[in-house]
Amino acid sequence: MRISIVGGGPSGLYFAILMKKIDPAHEITIYERDGPLDTFGWGIVFSDQTFSYLEENDRPSYEEITRKCETWDNVVIAHKGQKITVRGNRFSGIGRLAFLNILHERCRDLGVDIRFNTNITDAGALEGYDLLVGTDGANSLVRRTFEEHFQPTLEEARNKYIWLGTRQLFHGLTLTFRQTEAGLFIAHSYKFDKTTSTFIVECGEETWQSAGLDKKSGEETCRYLARVFEADLEGHALLANNFVRWLNFLLVKNRRWSHKNIVLLGDALHTAHFSIGSGTRLALEDSIALARCFRANEKLEDALGEFERTRKPIIDAYQEAAVSSLLMFENAHELMHLDPIDFAYRLMTRSNRIDYEKLKRRDPEFIAAYDRWRGSTTE
Numbered sequence: 001m002r003i004s005i006v007g008g009g010p011s012g013l014y015f016a017i018l019m020k021k022i023d024p025a026h027e028i029t030i031y032e033r034d035g036p037l038d039t040f041g042w043g044i045v046f047s048d049q050t051f052s053y054l055e056e057n058d059r060p061s062y063e064e065i066t067r068k069c070e071t072w073d074n075v076v077i078a079h080k081g082q083k084i085t086v087r088g089n090r091f092s093g094i095g096r097l098a099f100l101n102i103l104h105e106r107c108r109d110l111g112v113d114i115r116f117n118t119n120i121t122d123a124g125a126l127e128g129y130d131l132l133v134g135t136d137g138a139n140s141l142v143r144r145t146f147e148e149h150f151q152p153t154l155e156e157a158r159n160k161y162i163w164l165g166t167r168q169l170f171h172g173l174t175l176t177f178r179q180t181e182a183g184l185f186i187a188h189s190y191k192f193d194k195t196t197s198t199f200i201v202e203c204g205e206e207t208w209q210s211a212g213l214d215k216k217s218g219e220e221t222c223r224y225l226a227r228v229f230e231a232d233l234e235g236h237a238l239l240a241n242n243f244v245r246w247l248n249f250l251l252v253k254n255r256r257w258s259h260k261n262i263v264l265l266g267d268a269l270h271t272a273h274f275s276i277g278s279g280t281r282l283a284l285e286d287s288i289a290l291a292r293c294f295r296a297n298e299k300l301e302d303a304l305g306e307f308e309r310t311r312k313p314i315i316d317a318y319q320e321a322a323v324s325s326l327l328m329f330e331n332a333h334e335l336m337h338l339d340p341i342d343f344a345y346r347l348m349t350r351s352n353r354i355d356y357e358k359l360k361r362r363d364p365e366f367i368a369a370y371d372r373w374r375g376s377t378t379e
Helices: 008-023 048-057 059-067 096-112 142-144 205-210 218-228 279-297 300-330 340-348 356-362 363-378
Strands: 002-006 026-033 043-045 071-079 082-095 113-115 131-134 153-165 173-179 184-191 197-203 247-254 263-264
Touching: 002 008, 008 026, 008 096, 008 279, 043 048, 043 096, 043 184, 043 197, 043 279, 048 059, 048 082, 048 279, 059 096, 071 184, 071 340, 082 096, 082 184, 082 356, 082 363, 096 113, 131 142, 142 263, 153 205, 153 218, 153 300, 197 247, 247 300, 279 300, 340 363, 356 363
Parallel strands: 002 026, 002 131, 026 113, 071 173, 131 263
Antiparallel strands: 043 082, 071 082, 153 197, 153 247, 173 184, 184 197
């Protein structure tokens, strides 16, 4: 097949790798608007389950990825000056650019044509392909071009968020809640290499405006937020790479996943709130699922139909869990009165994918402390 992929993110790159492994004769071209060293983010996070999929599907890239990862098994919730640790949650962090460069190199080794600095402005004008894959993000041009067929729904979350970095190392996925005169600020942080952590900050619209963040420059924003989280950053600055911009998370769904010989993957197809750390994971798993459908079906339309039929229920469940998580963070100001351990328990169970029994298996010490607290409140 002649395969054209618009967007050089994780899903497009990994799909290209897997399709070349199925048949080296596939002619695959990836069109990426940015350069190979450009990235608009810091670190990304994976679970152990994701790594098992990567190992099974392409061991060379798996080995490079794991070699550059930082790992941990704890979630830390900082609330009311206390830090509650919940163990048994194995994650790994890696720099987004490092991750993409590994996939770039693997694509080149397999003969994939990656055309950097190539901005496709009219997806409808692309020609000469048997399969067109839209992996061009939440604001996908491919999806917009064929919108009447995909029938997307787009919904903005209420909270504002900004993706920053810091040299302060957070040894564990750390969720920090800081109440200020302007309102509540929440930080999601984790290390992704030996010297750097991702530091995502979110807050409500009212807090954002009250703090004057709608009028501050990038440098002023970083300084202001560094003061808010001064105790957590231990004197380290907040860093911005290519730009500093506040965003509202965009929830993307599509009624149909393909149209003729065109299909969507990753954020172009669906998004899941960053608070459950599954965006890149789901993008990679999309690629794996679609490649398997092509391996099992000779006809293109059969492969695309099977992809939607088998993958959509899984994505629907993740999106439901992610929305539950999103809503808790949007309404966290209503829970600030809770005792830290009660708050930590509610936070860990927010997506309804983890319950009391799962937490007990993962970290019996945490549940024992939670049970003691719960017992003391009923005496």
